[in-house]
Amino acid sequence: MRICAIPLKPGTLAEELGLLIDGATNYAIYMLDPQGYVTIWNRGAERIKGWTQAEIVGRHFSVFYQPRDIAADKPAADLVRAAAEGRLEEESWRVRRDGSEFFACVTMTALHDETGALRGFGKVVRDLTEQKAAETALARREEHLRSILETVPDAMIIIDEAGTISSFSAAAERLFGHVEADVIGRNVSVLMPEPDRGRHDGYLADYMGGGERKVIGRVRLVTGLRRNGETFPLELAVGEALVGDRRIFTGFIRDLTERRRTELRLQDLQSELIHVSRLSAMGTMASTLAHELNQPLTAVTNYLEGARGLLDDPTPETLALAREAMEDATAQSIRAGHIIRRLRDFVAHGAVSQRPEPLNLMVEEAAHLALIGARAAGVRVVTDYSSTDAMVRADRVQIQQVLVNLIRNAIQAMADTPRRILTIATCPVDDHMQVTITDTGGGIAPGVADRLFQAFASSKPEGMGLGLSICRTIVEAHGGAIWATALPDGTEFHFTLLRADLDDIDGG
Structure with a gap:
């Protein structure tokens, strides 16, 4: 395979190379001699560092370093390292002409001639200040969010489209008894008892296939499973989001154990209060009830006393009267029994x-x-x-x-x-x-x-x-x-x- 070279006029290559270097305004591109003095300076270097070519050519490159780096003799050490290793790359702080500092990505390459003699160094510098600030702000936001998620009482769990856990908050660790490292990468159904565990993947697959929203955007009362096998009531709210081409689901979980225990206790107290109210109502009716019960009981006593007297000297007529008295006594005792039954039912303290x-x-x-x-x-x-x-x-x-x-x-x-x-x-x-x-x-x-x-x-x-x-x-x-x-x-x-x-x- 032949490679054809395009003939160039004398000086054309150097001119085009100079145009290319000057056109890279987002990069400071310059050259140093073996001792570290600036020999070539592009427009990108003027924009980033603030010195014009006339001001900087011939000056030592140590002016780009922070005072503490100069005191530590870092400029000379960087020249020695680049010459020995052939290339030096680092991200560190540099100084502009006005004394302001910026965070830079620095590449220094040693340049040698045909005989291997060191001719100098080529440097490419890119300003990372805005990128570094954005990364720092992002890291701070993430740290802030992480601190919030670690302190809020509600647990948070993030899963992917397959139901695999990708995030497990500190509150979730306390709630379920698992540490994050144990559940990351596992199916979220590990946190559910049967029959929900066996059905979950099917529900998720149905939804991903265009099924009905049964959970997303709603608050549901469900049952969770702790690591020790204990089940507990919880309130679940699930949100959905697209991250690139991936779909993630975030679940916010609140333990309802104490609330349920409190509700049951309040129900017991309410039932007790209602029962006391019935007893109080009976207390206010006591005298009336005593009178109402006294009537049939007195009648029963009188009828029975009369029947006993009629039986002292029984005749067909007295037997008939005794029988009638006994029937009347029975009716009155039934009447008293009805009153007692209603009282018993009313005062009953059942569930x-x-x-x-x-x-x-x-x-x-x-x-x-x-x-x-x-x-x-x-x-x-x-x-x-x-x-x-x-x-x-x-x-x-x-x-x-x-x-x-x-x-x-x-x-x-x-x-x-x-x-x-x-x-x-x-x-x-x-x-x-x-x-x-x-x-x-x-x-x-x-x-x-x-x-x-x-x-x-x-x-x-x-x-x-x-x-x-x-x-x-x-x-x-x-x-x-x-x-x-x-x-x-x-x-x-x-x-x-x-x-x-x-x-x-x-x-x-």
Whole structure:
């Protein structure tokens, strides 16, 4: 293969080489003699270092070094090293004509003639100040971000398209019990219990294939798996980003263990408070209940005493009367038993369990208990139950507690009024059933109306103001609402309960 050289006129090559060197304005290109004095200086060197060719040619290159480097005799050492090794490359600080410093990439090459004698040195210098500043700023931002991620309570995990973990924050280490080195490069499913572990890669593949967004951009409650095999509840939010042509997913994770424990404790305390409220309600009704129970028990005693007297000298007529007395005693004992059963059910401290219940029957049972002694107090009761015996999803004991509280409050509100009419009504409202208790009492005190359902708000001198607050807690826990309406001659209390779906009824 022949290589054809293009003939050049004398001096042309040197001129074109000079033009090429001067055109490289982003690089300081210059030459030194063997002792380090500048002999050639391009325009890039003028722009970067600040000296013109006339000012710098003939001066020693040590003027480009920092004072401390000059004191350490670094310029001479660099010449010796470049001559010995043939080439020197480094990144270090240099000085401009105005005394300012810049970070430079320096290449010094030893130049020899045909005999091997040292002719001087060629130097190429590139200003890296802006690049160094950008790298430093980036490093600082990364360090700042790393310090934030190491101190925030939420764990952060980054995975790639295949589910492989590429970043595992300090909070994630504390949360899952793994150190970052152990999980980097492993599939994120190692942090999940079954069946999520076996399904995760399939979910990810479906999404990458254009499937539905089930996790991205949403907050979900899921279960995590610690290194020791313990499972725990967590809140997961996943974000998606494109880095070049790669897709990454960042998961932010919050441990819900303490929150769940607190919620369970609050539920226990709430259940205990509701139970105490039932006992308190029974305490306020104690005298009325004692009177109501005393009537059937006294009747039973009288009937049995009479029957025993008739049996002292039995005849067909006395036996018939004794039998009738025994039947009456049985009826009265059953009546007392009903009262005791309602009390036992009402005061029962069982677990909260919402199930489909017939609303009208539930209201009627509670009314029987709450209205004990109402007739003797001159209260006339009017009922207006819905014609559709709708089912509601409720904890029967708790909702009956609401009913007893509202009915007893209504009776007390009418204690000093001449007209005493209590109305109990049920009716459907959209997907709820509504219960309304109406009295003809003196109404709600203006100072209490705005905070009627708040704890410790009461218009009764001896009241603690917990009854209506507990009623609101119970109703809202059932997905309903409770409110009061002022009337010209009384008050209406309303509350709603969700209707039970047919599936709930069938499943119940």
